Amino acid sequence: MSLPLVFRVFSAILFLNFLGVAFAPELWLEQANFSTTPDMITLGQAFGVSLLGFAFIGFRIPEIAGKTLPAFGQVFSIVSLFFVVLISFHLITGQVSGPTATVNLVLNIVFSILFYLQSKKA
Secondary structure (H helix, E strand, O other): OOHHHHHHHHHHHHHHHHHHHHHOHHHHHHOOOOOOOHHHHHHHHHHHHHHHHHHHHHHHHHHHHHHHHHHHHHHHHHHHHHHHHHHHHHHHHOOOOHHHHHHHHHHHHHHHHHHHHHHHHO
């Protein structure tokens, strides 16, 4: 899997998360065992727009970065690790549970590794 493809797949998954939180916020939040209040739905949708923005940035980076693409891969590897730490903390402390948190934890672990390994090859 090439580094540009890792960026594309990562962006697609972020976009799917955006769709879930923006258009099915109750389902998306309940799968992480959050109470779905109107405030949480609003906050979730704001988070969804952040996901959309990050998906767009990630999708465009392979064309924009040029020869610096490996450096961007390393940055995305570290950012994914931030989410690994945060989601792990939330799972350990019981603040979240369920498939949303678990799947996002696994995906961030996988993408952190993929971004790192592919940025070393490029």
